[in-house]
Amino acid sequence: MIDPKAEPITNRNPYRRIDLAARRERHPPVITDEDYKNGVIPDEALYTYVYGCGWVLKDLEGCK
Numbered sequence: 001m002i003d004p005k006a007e008p009i010t011n012r013n014p015y016r017r018i019d020l021a022a023r024r025e026r027h028p029p030v031i032t033d034e035d036y037k038n039g040v041i042p043d044e045a046l047y048t049y050v051y052g053c054g055w056v057l058k059d060l061e062g063c064k
Helices: 018-024 033-037
Strands: 047-050 054-057
Touching: 033 054
Parallel strands: none
Antiparallel strands: 047 054
């Protein structure tokens, strides 16, 4: 049993934070069909194809 007088060692989240700003720098929000023809290959785990827009990041809603 834990001693009631015990003090916590640290108060930190056990999960590592995800830096969304860094993700945006590495992965553009939209890869157009023209970019795709020029050799930019989207990762299918991160992008979905939207007709008329191109490849869009999955966490975005609609074309921007």
